[in-house]
Amino acid sequence: MTWLRALKDTARSGLRIERRRLEPLIALRGAVGLALVIGLSLALFDAATAASSAFGAFQAAIATFQRSWRPRPVLALISGGSLAASTFLGYLTGTGGTLAHHTAFLALLCLWTFLAGAAWAAGPTAGIIASSNVAIMLVTVTLPSSVAEAAGHAAMIAFGGLVQAALIVLFPVRRWGAQRDALADALAAEADYARRLRHDPVAPFDPVPLMTARSAAAVTPRQARRRPGELHGARGLAERIRPVLASLADPAVGASAEGPERDRVRELLAAAGTVLDAAARAIRTGGEVVIPAPALAALRTPDTGAILSGPPRRAAVRLVSLLDDVVETAGPSENAAPAEARSRPTLVRLAPLVVRAMAKELRRDGPVRRHAVRVTAVAAVGYLLGTALPFGHGYWCPMAAVMIMRPDFSQTYSRSVARFGGTLVGVALATGIVEAARPDTYLSAGLAVVCAFGMYLVMRTGYAASNVCVSAYVVFLLGMGGLQWNQTVPDRVVLTLLGGLLAMLGYALYPAWETPRLRNRLADWLSADGRYAAAVVDHYAHPGGASCPDVREALLAARDARVAWQDALTKATHEPVRHRGLSRAKADDAARSLAQLGRVAMLLEAHLPDRGATPVPAAAAFAEALRTATEEAARAVRERRVPSWDGVRGALERWEVADAPDPVVRKGAGMLLDTLEELTGALADEAPRARPESTARTV
Structure with a gap:
């Protein structure tokens, strides 16, 4: 520019008047x-x-x-x-x-x-x-x-x-109003996501509302004693609902693209959107959760088990259970206990943290x-x-x-x-x-x-x-x-x-341009997404049940990296600086590929095996190859080189279909490699390299 x-x-931006709620x-x-x-x-x-x-x-x-x-x-x-x-x-x-x-x-x-x-x-x-x-x-x-x-x-x-x-x-005035709005916005964003999935099974989702709600959920000890009950557990449920919605809608791991299964999934997604909107309104106003009868009827239809089977049925059952928990949590309650405690330091404890943050930035x-x-x-x-x-x-x-x-x-x-x-x-x-x-x-x-x-x-x-x-x-x-x-x-x-x-x-x-830093931001996002995907895949080799703190930590890091990239790209758009090898078109294509990488990892996370399930040994090798390859690819992006995924491709070729009792993880591994090759194509300004015929359709 x-x-x-x-x-x-x-x-024009400085003189613009925005419409905001007064x-x-x-x-x-x-x-x-x-x-x-x-x-x-x-x-x-x-x-x-x-x-x-x-x-x-x-x-x-x-x-x-x-x-x-x-x-x-x-x-x-x-x-x-x-x-x-x-x-x-x-x-x-x-x-x-x-x-x-x-x-x-x-x-x-x-x-x-x-x-x-x-x-x-x-x-x-x-x-x-x-x-x-x-x-x-x-x-x-x-x-x-x-x-x-x-x-x-x-x-x-x-x-x-x-x-x-x-x-x-x-x-x-509206005590806890900011926290209520943040949580309600997160639930409303998921309601909109559920409705969009009815028409676009791979619709994107912006995690910013969930990140804002997570930040709002951190309270000081004094705040924790006064926080309304409806603000305690709904955010954690919202975090778990999002991957379930995506896995239910995506034909790759969910219901088929057309037919009775898809019709039933659309009904469930519409009902989920209605329930989430009702919960958002209740949390925003502090009132009761009022759900229309048609939505309740759609969720309680007994023929779900006859129509859906395998991973889609598991996702549907999980979704109904989570929505029940949301309805129970979102209503006013005097005795609700925190489902996930997040502490915010007091001012005395915050002071040294601020000093360290300032010193780190100034170095x-x-x-x-x-x-x-x-x-x-x-x-x-x-x-x-x-x-x-x-x-x-x-x-x-x-x-x-x-x-x-x-x-x-x-x-x-x-x-x-x-x-x-x-x-x-x-x-x-x-x-x-x-x-x-x-x-x-x-x-x-x-x-x-x-x-x-x-x-x-x-x-x-x-x-x-x-x-x-x-x-x-x-x-x-x-x-x-x-x-x-x-x-x-x-x-x-x-x-x-x-x-x-x-x-x-x-x-x-004495500027601080974001444009020259775009490649570093993109590399950080690639590295974080790679760690998240590798952590998820590795749990198929070492089943640990629902409690996966390493996956959660990697997911939060991936979200932070994604938001940092989006902020940097927004700032760079208005800067009078040359793009230096990463044009806006390339940046958009690369961002779509990395968003898809995170989405596929989220689909796999929605189907993590329970503790005691049959391990998938090949998943461990694939996860390690994925982790190593994405770290090396991040260095390549910073150095303006084109990433290579030979190690990931080799690990997938050695993965026999019979080694995966659950077909979801094998399909997901192939989808992960597809998105990585799309990223290479975006950065190389050429079409993604085709995978070998022997593995292209086995996922």
């Missing part, structure tokens, strides 16, 4: 908390202190909107406390107006910004909160006039976070390290330029740059356009209101609260829309302290534009 096209695409009650709660803090500050202190406390309450409420599974009060307290500490330290180093004070504050700004950039290693929530704290600190350090006042301002900022946390506790030349260095340099240059230019509010330049910059190209450039466009519209609207109404201190405070409510309401619809409200909010908030619009608006518009340009220039000079 050329630079011109990349700039056009990112500009949450007015949560937005109202955040605005009420802000109003309480401003009103109390104005009553007890002065307008400058009220502005500081308002920033604390404003930012604390924003932190609670981030996609995090930690309790919202904790996020508000962390945001308010860290901003208070940043403000106080910033004032101590930056007061005095001498060169030494400017140098000390610049050093603190560089340290704080670098740490904020490195915080992205701990996740986007930590990165966003840390970056926002640095940006707001640049404003709040200018409000106090003495050390005692700075301490008071810091205390009121922390108090703002405390008020927001208290309101969340006292007036909860290598990855996106997080480059972002930390880049945002630090841009913030320092922006601060120096803002100080040198003949404006009275030079902090707007580094503030805008820090708020804009993200570890990837498309977000940084789209947010630059959105920030400037939103600022223009927001300050224009605020200026018109100020000129028409001439608000006093209290009316300015009220208008600031209204703008904050609008920002909380539309925050998830797009960065441009939220910036319109933020820009107006800042105009009214600073006007509350006596600053006229003509003292702040021109400065902010010019310096915001300069900050955006610095952010874009910084990324162009």
Whole structure:
């Protein structure tokens, strides 16, 4: 993609308004908390202190909107406390107006910004909160006039976070709502998958909803004692239902492509979709599971055993049993016990984990390290330029740059356009209101609260829309302290534009492109899929029953690698960088082959033998060959060589059909080799090599 096209695409992306479900009650709660803090500050202190406390309450409420599974009060307290500490330290180093004070504050700004950039290693929530704290600190350090006042301002900022946390506790809105939505989305995705399988027996499935639900299921010990019963076991059941659905529908290991078997399978899949949708609605709302009578009748039809036989019948029986468990688990229950305990570390235990994650990312030349260095340099240059230019509010330049910059190209450039466009519209609207109404201190405070409510309401619809409200909010908030619009608006518009340009220039000079890393991401996915498939096949040689922790671990690693590839490909699509041997067409073909590899392994996992079943010795040799070949193939992909599967093909040729009591594993082994050869064809830009005639049709 050329630079011109990349700039056009990112500009359109930045100005796009998305349709999202609004949450007015949560937005109202955040605005009420802000109003309480401003009103109390104005009553007890002065307008400058009220502005500081308002920033604390404003930012604390924003932190609670981030996609995090930690309790919202904790996020508000962390945001308010860290901003208070940043403000106080910033004032101590930056007061005095001498060169030494400017140098000390610049050093603190560089340290704080670098740490904020490195915080992205701990996740986007930590990165966003840390970056926002640095940006707001640049404003709040200018409000106090003495050390005692700075301490008071810091205390009121922390108090703002405390008020927001208290309101969340006292007036909860959809308690456990995020966790309910994550689990319901996973069940709804499987319901949609079941319906698509009726028409396309090999339909793809995106595992992201299941991964999100798994992340949401991790709780702290305190959360575990309060978690609703319906959130305990349904996720584990959803994980087990997905391979059963796929194995029932796929003609290779399930029912025949046409005839009575296929008709019965379609009935079961339709009923499964209905039951899963009903369970999703019950979990989302906290109500009872209501299943239509036709779906229940389809699942209870007694002639299933007469129509289906072998692997399809086993899959059908297993599906009905799992759906019964889902219905039982999804309904409200006070005494339900956790089916799968996943613990989330407390904040005390999380701190060393975050430090290790940051240190690990900073030791290598990855996106997080480059972002930390880049945002630090841009913030320092922006601060120096803002100080040198003949404006009275030079902090707007580094503030805008820090708020804009993200570890990837498309977000940084789209947010630059959105920030400037939103600022223009927001300050224009605020200026018109100020000129028409001439608000006093209290009316300015009220208008600031209204703008904050609008920002909380539309925050998830797009960065441009939220910036319109933020820009107006800042105009009214600073006007509350006596600053006229003509003292702040021109400065902010010019310096915001300069900050955006610095952010874009910084990324162009020191980028972290994903395009050159695509081959490594693809190789990681291939290696992870190979380990997963090998673990599954090996269990046919060493039957261990339903408990297969190694298979589960390999599956999760394969999912992580797949999502990492998808994220990297999405980012690379908008980058103005040459593909370097892995074109978009090749990447899509290779991704389809690896998705198919994972799907075949999932089909085999659905039919793992019970403990005590007859072993399949040839499966062990095939699994080892598969594991070795995929590791070597991953190295070949990284080195831009074409993978070879001679070892896997040889192991399959030595596998006699009589060695497999269950035909599923022998068929699956052949399907695995087919997908690997399709991958070779995709990467080699040629048709997949045909397998020898002696083995091509024996699976």
